[in-house]
Structures are given as C-alpha cells and as structure tokens.
Amino acid sequence: MPKVIGGSLATHREQVRERVFGALREQLYGRGFESVTLSGVAAAAGVGRSAMYNHFPDRQALLVAFVEAEAARYVADLDAALAGARSPAERLAIFARIQLRRLAEFHLPPGQALAGALDPQAYRRIAAHADPIGDRLTAILTDGALDGSLSGDDPAVLAGLVSAALSSRKIVEVPAAELDETVETAVRAVLRMVAPSTVPLG
Template sequence: MPKVLGSLATHREQVRERVFAALRAQLYDRGFDALTLSGVAAAAGVGRTAMYNHFPDRQSLLVAFVEDEAARYVAELDAALAAATTPAGRLAAFARLQLRRLAEFHLPPGQALAGALDPQAYRRIAAHADPIGDRLTTILRDGAADGSFVDDDPAVLAALVAAALSTRKVVDVAPDGLEAAVGTAVRAVLRAVGADVHN
C-alpha cells in the first residue's frame, strides 16, 4: 500500500510540474487575463477533469503556482545569502537575485494583479513576499550594527530597496545588456545604504 500511495504522490507532483511549466509559458506569452484552465491543461497534456481536480479555477491555479515559485525562490535566496560573508555581500547577492528573477518572471505588477484576483487570493500571493522582506530587513540591520551601512530605520530602508529592485525598467534591456544593468543597479543599492562599493 505505501508503494501505491508513493506512486500517487509522485504522479500528482509530476502533473503539477507539467501544469506549472505550461502556465509559466502562457503567462509569458499571453498574460494572466488570456489564460484558461482548458488551455493550460491542453498545453500540459493533462485531461480537463484531472486539471479541475487539482485546480478548480484560474485563481487557485495562479496561487498554487506562485506558492511553488516562492518556495523555490526562498531556498535559492537562502543559499545565495549563506555564501556571502558580509552584510554588503549579502545585500549584493539579494539585489542580484531579485533583479535576475524580475527579468525572467512576468506576472502582472501588483495593482494589476490585485484587480485580477479576489482579495483572499491576492493576500495569499502577497504573503509570499514577507519572508523575502524579512531577509532584506535583517541584512540591513546587520549592516547598520557592524557600521558598514547607514544606521537608519531598516524597515524604511528595506521598503525603499525593495521598490528599487521591483522596477521593471532596470531589467527591460536587451539580453546582452542585462548583466551590466544588474551590476549598475546593485552598486546603486549598495551606495544608497552607505556601503563601500569598492570592497
């Protein structure tokens, strides 16, 4: 019996991965407003009944997708932060990762997303920003404590840094110019909090 249960769990996970891959591609190509469950199911090679068993509507699909993406992202972020040895190094790693993810991830911006989802679904998606914001605030607090950053309110600084790192204009560049744009933005963020960008 455990083997059957394991097989069912594996099958469900494989279905979710195929559905999320199809959804990701369609979000990039068409945007959320043009998505249909049947279209995602067809692209994923999943029957419509199976699709509705997993995700009863578009909103539940998007919420599940964002939750999955957020969990992967936080794990990637934690690995990048653990590899840095100073607050400035951690802030640079944080900024780089945020900007690279922004360049490749095309959900509608906050207000558009708020209008596309009911309030409960939007709150569930927005909640996934909390752990990311907490990590940024901790980095800024650590930098103030060791004197490498300005000693200002870390919550205010975190809000300003997060806003700067969510500006699509920074990453809406030709692919061969992305790394230079990211480098410029990272240095600007470091300077904004008083870090020495030459170290």
C-alpha cells in the first residue's frame, strides 16, 4: 500500500494533487500541452504511475482538473486585488494588469488550438472558467458607466472588446526586461478604449 502523505487520506490526496499540478505547471509553461504525458508528470512529481492514474485517468482529465484549480485560485487573487481599488477605472487597470501578467505566464494553446487539443466536453469545462472573470469585467464597466468615469456604451460589448485585447499573446511576447513597460502601455490603451466619449460620433 502506498505511503499516505500528510497523516490522512484527504490530506494525502490534496498534497498529491498539488505536487502533480506543480509538475504539470512547469511542463505546460516550459513546453506546452502537446508535450505533456501522464507518465512524465508522474515522474516529475515523484508520484507512482498507478497513483497518478487513480487521480487522473488521462491527460485531458488532468488538464481540466488543473485549470479548475488554477481558475479558483486566480479568481480569489483577482477579487483580493480588486477589493482595494477606489474607482472603476482603478479596478479596470488592476484587472487588465493581472490578466496580462497571467497571459505572459500561462502557456496553454489559445482558442481554437486548445479546442483542437481537447474533446468537446473537456473544452467546455475549461471554457466555463472564463465566465466568473468576464462577469467581474462587466461589473467594472457597468459601475464605470453608472458613475460616468467610463464609457456609457453597452458594458457587455465593451467587455468583449477588452477581453479580446487582453487575450492577444503578441502583447506579452516580448523580452522579459520589456514586459513591465509593455503591460503598462497596454493597460493605458485599455483605459483609453473605454474612456467616456467627449466627441459625438457619426
């Protein structure tokens, strides 16, 4: 019987998951999803292959579980950061900055590439984790529209535009020494994108 880590079965399972997710994170960020194998992650995590398969029957199940855990942690971190902001514009700047930093770190294939790598059910489960993040962005834009500090245009439309801008890997694919300045440039551009209009259009 394998040794139980942490003194209880529940603690053992959680610690095994953390070790596996840590190993997977390094492989995803370093090489991308296509290079990931269960045996390779198990070896890097110091977990037996049988234990690995007991937790995750295949690499898609592993990726979905990892994204679910990462998304929960990310949303908690995002909420904590937003809680200290004094205005919708400040909250939007924080949101954009965190999103871009996350994009710079996270090396899963984007959009259709990820859809092609996973079966439809697994992809839908992963895509569902974008909803809480999008809800927070829409709420920021709605608050800004209500107090006049941001554009009064439809917040749902603006949220789609901002999300698209913040999901472009070209923004963050720069030398590490240039990343801080690049992120701040992008944050300023997002704020201008949703600034209140002072000139009538059309």
